Amino acid sequence: MTDTSNAVPKPSHHRCETCDVRHRAICAAVDAEHNDRLEALVSHHDYAPGQVIFEEGDPAEYVFNISQGEVRLYKLLPDGRRQVTGFLIPGDFLGLITDGAYAYGAEAIGPVELCCMRLSGLERLLSDMPPVRERLLDMSRDELAAAQEQMLLLGRKSAREKILSFLLYRQRHLDPTGRDASVDLPMSRTDIADYLGLTIETVSRTFTALRDEGLIELPNPHHVIFPDMDAVRDAAEAA
Amino acid sequence: MTDTSNAVPKPSHHRCETCDVRHRAICAAVDAEHNDRLEALVSHHDYAPGQVIFEEGDPAEYVFNISQGEVRLYKLLPDGRRQVTGFLIPGDFLGLITDGAYAYGAEAIGPVELCCMRLSGLERLLSDMPPVRERLLDMSRDELAAAQEQMLLLGRKSAREKILSFLLYRQRHLDPTGRDASVDLPMSRTDIADYLGLTIETVSRTFTALRDEGLIELPNPHHVIFPDMDAVRDAAEAA
């Protein structure tokens, strides 16, 4: 699908200079004049829907940045129960490592393109360019805050609140301007259930209930429209 | 309680050089020769049991390191429901900040002593001593991994598994050598419930059930003894 096989220079979306997600990625901390250094360290890779990127516990050789598509992170229990710990979007960093191994599994939700860097490359970058470490720390801080918000959701919210919080979070996260009163859900109901600590049946029933109340429209299972954003926000607060 | 009021030099446990928790704290990244710089930036403060250290959303002026005692972190919903996002022990860093405000509330569980540093001081430290930022990033990484483990617990484990995981985690965390087959629980049942996403009644019943099964002994509500560590580990895995 990619045309990297011929001798032509990298396609423009593989040039750091013109990278769509640069401003969200750790790359934002590299000044433009060092783009060539950065480019020398990365390569791009495509993943098919559902494809495993790495599994929890795999020895970590690479870290990634998402160029296109969404990725799910998850942890498993020995009996197969799964907790999805996050959905990542273009620009997000991928590859939390503890003791040399990945701390979670990662799979492509739809078609995904990753910008890959050897761990050694990242380490060189970190030691040569201090702002990169600062950037990584800032991103970790945000991730940690998000993780705690998710703990609040998992531990203390009802199914209805979980779904509403999830929808609102996605809405804000995907469209920070808040212009578009709709949300795409490329992931399956199973993914959503495993993210919110529910079963697929409860997720489905809750969507139906919200639709019947008129809080959301569901033209199809992967698209939600908010007829009245404020009503949704009120509902998420209240109960 | 502290004797900082007279002209005598700082008590030895306030000297960075002899600090009990230095090796666990961010201070481990400061070389010994710069101890004086570090000491100039910090002051110590005592907190009574239950005392609020800061609340979520407070404008953040200080960051802290725990010298003595345990601290609970928590987030609240508007109606008062609470999620305890972590219990901190001596050496832990305290003060996750997003947009200039604390991302969670923090309260002393028992008597607590904190080593406090102005945010401006930390920032100076970060820019003057690169290893400190590296250290902070490493600690964030560990925290993030712990947060995801907690999501797995909150979203996918039964009450029984939650309690067992909690006890085993504490045992390992507080005594990494694994020598002592017992755990102190200075926090209340309410704290434990809010940490595990349960009610106090369920926590209490689960402790009782584990005692009746012989998996744990409960000489009093704040102390747990494991007659057979391995049996507990098996039980935590199994169901």
Add this chain to the structure above:
DNA sequence: CGAGCTGTTGACATTGCTCAAATTTCGTGG
């Protein structure tokens, strides 16, 4: 010694889960 707090136990209610079946969606091939 008594009040009040914390923890435990009991009875019952409820949310969300399990198992099962119907329906819709979507990719594939004709």
Add this chain to the structure above:
DNA sequence: CCACGAAATTTGAGCAATGTCAACAGCTCG
């Protein structure tokens, strides 16, 4: 473009784990 089949989603009925409400017990501190 349409038909088919597999997979995903929705819906239904019953149930179980955990929550709620209430009473009791054990400790601690005045």
